[in-house]
Amino acid sequence: MKRLVLVGFMGSGKTAVGRRVARLLGVPFVDTDAEIERRAGKPIPDFFAQEGEAAFRDLETQVLADVMRGPLSVVSTGGGALLRAENVAVLRQGGLLVHLGVDAETVLHRTGDRAERPLLAGHPDPIARITELMAARESVYAQADVHVWTVGRSLAELAREVKQAWEERQTVKVCSGLKESP
Numbered sequence: 001m002k003r004l005v006l007v008g009f010m011g012s013g014k015t016a017v018g019r020r021v022a023r024l025l026g027v028p029f030v031d032t033d034a035e036i037e038r039r040a041g042k043p044i045p046d047f048f049a050q051e052g053e054a055a056f057r058d059l060e061t062q063v064l065a066d067v068m069r070g071p072l073s074v075v076s077t078g079g080g081a082l083l084r085a086e087n088v089a090v091l092r093q094g095g096l097l098v099h100l101g102v103d104a105e106t107v108l109h110r111t112g113d114r115a116e117r118p119l120l121a122g123h124p125d126p127i128a129r130i131t132e133l134m135a136a137r138e139s140v141y142a143q144a145d146v147h148v149w150t151v152g153r154s155l156a157e158l159a160r161e162v163k164q165a166w167e168e169r170q171t172v173k174v175c176s177g178l179k180e181s182p
């Protein structure tokens, strides 16, 4: 069985949807950003400010690889998790990648004052920044196995759809038509 791995832009709902789907499926939920913060011993904005994005990406790669070696779970990733090809390979090998799609206005709304998102914090024109980052990442999110549009949809509805998409792809197809020799 493959893990259910949620990918997508900041504010697409990966953590909220992931937590809910994990509960529906009765499997553990892992938030890779929370695990990065636990290992770093500090919040992500502090880590970015003190050690830089490259150090963050290195730790992110380690955490993703470790989580994909762990037990079956629903995994919520950071918005930049697919930026490295090696991460994509590790995630695809042990997981079904479900992309939660969102538009720039909704990201702006859902990320509030953006203080917790170092890539968005402090920008004078946040909508332009979000649009630019989204455009640059379009092709990486396109690599997911399943795409779910989240705008205007409830958490309950999204969780059900994601769960169903995962279950449909877990079905072991039994080979029919084989006949026993007489």
Ligand code: S3P
Pocket (backbone or CB within 6 Å): 008, 009, 010, 011, 014, 033, 044, 077, 078, 079, 080, 081, 116, 117, 118, 119
């Ligand atoms: C990032 C997204 C964040 C976090 C970090 C970098 C990104 O996670 O990993 O700030 O590059 O898009 P969320 O998508 O959970 O906000």
